[in-house]
Amino acid sequence: MNIWDTFIITPFVNVLLLIYSYIGNFGIAIILFTILIRLITHPLMVKQIKSSQAMQNLTQDKRYKDMQEKYKGQKEKLAQAQMELYKEMGVSPFASCLPTLIQLPLIIGLYQSLMRAMSSTPSEMLYLLQHLYEGWFNISTLLPLNTTFLWMNLSQPERLYIPGIEFGIPVMAILVVITSYVQTKLTAPPPDPTNQNAMMTNMMNIYMPLLMGYLAWSLSAGLALYFLVSNLIGILQYAMLGKVNWKNVLPGQKKAAPVKKGR
Amino acid sequence: MKINWRIIIPCLLILTVLLSGCTGTATGTNWPAVGASADAAFLSNTNSVYAVQLNNGTMVWKFPQESGRTMFFAPAAADGSDQVIVGDYTNKLYSINPKNGNTNWEFTQATGRYIGSVLISGDTIYAPNADYSMYALDLEGGLKWKFTTEQAIWGTPVTDGKVVFFNSLDHFIYALGAGDGSLVWKTDLKGPTTGSPALGEGLIYVGMLDQRLVALRADSGNILWETATDDAVFGTPVFKDGKVYLADLTGAIYCVDGTSGTIDWRSTPSGAIAAGPTLMDNGVVYTSQQGDVVAVDFSGELLWMRTITGELNGTPVVAGDLILVPAYKGDNLLIAYSFEGDQKWSFNPPKK
Numbered sequence: 001m002n003i004w005d006t007f008i009i010t011p012f013v014n015v016l017l018l019i020y021s022y023i024g025n026f027g028i029a030i031i032l033f034t035i036l037i038r039l040i041t042h043p044l045m046v047k048q049i050k051s052s053q054a055m056q057n058l059t060q061d062k063r064y065k066d067m068q069e070k071y072k073g074q075k076e077k078l079a080q081a082q083m084e085l086y087k088e089m090g091v092s093p094f095a096s097c098l099p100t101l102i103q104l105p106l107i108i109g110l111y112q113s114l115m116r117a118m119s120s121t122p123s124e125m126l127y128l129l130q131h132l133y134e135g136w137f138n139i140s141t142l143l144p145l146n147t148t149f150l151w152m153n154l155s156q157p158e159r160l161y162i163p164g165i166e167f168g169i170p171v172m173a174i175l176v177v178i179t180s181y182v183q184t185k186l187t188a189p190p191p192d193p194t195n196q197n198a199m200m201t202n203m204m205n206i207y208m209p210l211l212m213g214y215l216a217w218s219l220s221a222g223l224a225l226y227f228l229v230s231n232l233i234g235i236l237q238y239a240m241l242g243k244v245n246w247k248n249v250l251p252g253q254k255k256a257a258p259v260k261k262g263r
Numbered sequence: 264m265k266i267n268w269r270i271i272i273p274c275l276l277i278l279t280v281l282l283s284g285c286t287g288t289a290t291g292t293n294w295p296a297v298g299a300s301a302d303a304a305f306l307s308n309t310n311s312v313y314a315v316q317l318n319n320g321t322m323v324w325k326f327p328q329e330s331g332r333t334m335f336f337a338p339a340a341a342d343g344s345d346q347v348i349v350g351d352y353t354n355k356l357y358s359i360n361p362k363n364g365n366t367n368w369e370f371t372q373a374t375g376r377y378i379g380s381v382l383i384s385g386d387t388i389y390a391p392n393a394d395y396s397m398y399a400l401d402l403e404g405g406l407k408w409k410f411t412t413e414q415a416i417w418g419t420p421v422t423d424g425k426v427v428f429f430n431s432l433d434h435f436i437y438a439l440g441a442g443d444g445s446l447v448w449k450t451d452l453k454g455p456t457t458g459s460p461a462l463g464e465g466l467i468y469v470g471m472l473d474q475r476l477v478a479l480r481a482d483s484g485n486i487l488w489e490t491a492t493d494d495a496v497f498g499t500p501v502f503k504d505g506k507v508y509l510a511d512l513t514g515a516i517y518c519v520d521g522t523s524g525t526i527d528w529r530s531t532p533s534g535a536i537a538a539g540p541t542l543m544d545n546g547v548v549y550t551s552q553q554g555d556v557v558a559v560d561f562s563g564e565l566l567w568m569r570t571i572t573g574e575l576n577g578t579p580v581v582a583g584d585l586i587l588v589p590a591y592k593g594d595n596l597l598i599a600y601s602f603e604g605d606q607k608w609s610f611n612p613p614k615k
Contacts, residue, residue: 120376120393120415121292121293121336121352121376121378122293122294122378122417122457122497122537122576123292123293123294123576125457125497126497126537126576129472129495129497129512130512130535138473139454139455139472139473139474139495140453140454140455140473143432143455143472144414144415144432144433144455
């Protein structure tokens with residue numbers, strides 16, 4: 001067994017199934033497990049927000065703007081000057097990304113755990129049997145998992161079939177796109193025309209929800225459920241930290257800066 | 264909040280690739296499986312089914328000729344004349360001409376994966392599907408009847424000619440009239456099972472994931488006895504001359520008296536065994552996950568043991584005087600041994 005399995009997949013699978021064994025509903029187990037993961041990674045998220053805020057403040061600093069002008073076309077010198085400013089102001093340019101990087105393996109691990117737990121092939125079932133913690137489960141009642149949740153089979157890509165419509169509607173993928181978009185917009189900074197990254201940020205506000213929607217459309221409904229719940233909790237977390245711009249979501253509204261509460 | 268998209272974008276792309284790569288596709292993956300006719304082996308592996316000559320291990324044909332979205336992991340079944348039947352993970356069942364690999368017909372009414380092999384008996388094809396249903400087809404692919412259970416059906420059915428027996432993941436074993444699919448009886452096994460039942464002399468034997476071997480009367484479905492094993496029984500037991508042979512995930516192999524359920528002998532020649540055993544004329548062959556092919560005689564004495572690279576999770580098949588062993592993640596996909604343990608040939612698909 002490799003390190004990835006030992007420290008990520010196997011613990012995830014066992015905790016997920018432990019929740020399921022008490023709840024008896026795999027959809028609710030995924031929701032509770034997602035909340036658990038978000039709680040565990042909450043400190044990382046707070047750190048990410050703080051670091052991002054520090055970076056944003058730094059880009060508004062006069063010295064930062066001056067050096068953009070001074071070293072225009074001199075990338076190396078600009079980078080060196082920026083690094084000195086980062087150091088002086090105690091800001092790490094990577095600090096805002098590190099928590100995200102740490103969360104990526106968790107997302108991948110969670111997906112693999114969902115697939116292993118749902119065991120829709122013999123190889124997944126075999127893996128599951130050989131990785132359950134001894135004494136945690138009663139196999140007779142645990143397997144197979146009931147992967148039906150609302151109208152979905154959580155082990156398959158989700159489609160809602162409505163009488164009279166020939167094709168299935170990917171409801172979860174649509175919800176994932178909407179919540180990803182809302183989350184991105186709520187947490188987006190006010191547009192700054194002088195910021196070189198503004199255009200790229202705007203593009204990502206569109207592309208990232210579409211990417212998440214594509215994953216929700218093409219992969220299992222269990223993962224789509226995770227994305228949806230994760231987005232909703234993310235919005236809630238940002239709201240609780242006072243970092244959301246509710247007006248950004250509504251069309252025609254003047255862009256607002258994040259509400260700053262005393263954190 | 265300023266987000267460093269120069270780092271986030273590559274991360275998201277990597278995430279997309281990784282998530283897609285985790286499953287290959289939404290269709291899932293499994294280990295290779297083998298079926299056989301009198302003169303050919305049929306190896307199901309990922310996108311293709313390969314027909315391999317038994318006498319020299321060379322490929323006769325590949326189905327489909329151009330790999331597409333098909334995903335084959337179920338063993339193919341040959342009817343002995345003009346059909347090889349195999350289902351895939353994209354819900355299709357194919358009848359293939361064994362001579363040239365052309366399609367005779369396709370059955371597309373199932374909505375789940377074909378995980379277990381079909382059973383061809385007389386003029387009927389019994390096709391278990393993960394959409395919870397057992398499909399009975401005529402030899403031209405027309406639906407005769409369909410019976411739906413409460414969970415996926417992974418195991419191949421068995422029949423005595425009048426009744427078809429099969430397990431479902433819903434914990435029940437079902438007995439249906441072979442002709443019309445009417446329910447004769449069903450019995451709650453009170454636990455999950457992934458393999459197929461084994462038919463003995465008026466009894467049916469089922470290996471359970473919750474560490475049991477269960478014997479039932481074939482005429483009534485009443486449970487006659489249960490024998491505990493050390494670990495989950497993942498593969499299908501086999502029956503011969505009043506004895507049941509099986510293995511579990513600790514690697515223990517058992518010979519159990521078919522009438523009383525007492526264990527005649529038990530040994531652990533290798534590691535975990537997920538595949539079902541296979542009967543030879545002179546003994547029983549087991550394959551372990553760690554790559555051992557183990558042959559014992561009917562008294563449990565070791566005849567020979569060979570080690571090959573890869574995991575051996577697919578059940579070996581006896582075809583003529585050969586034992587065919589499908590290998591997963593090894594140097595070869597299919598290895599053929601004689602009953603004495605001599606390797607006759609090995610097969611890998613030709614590279615493009």
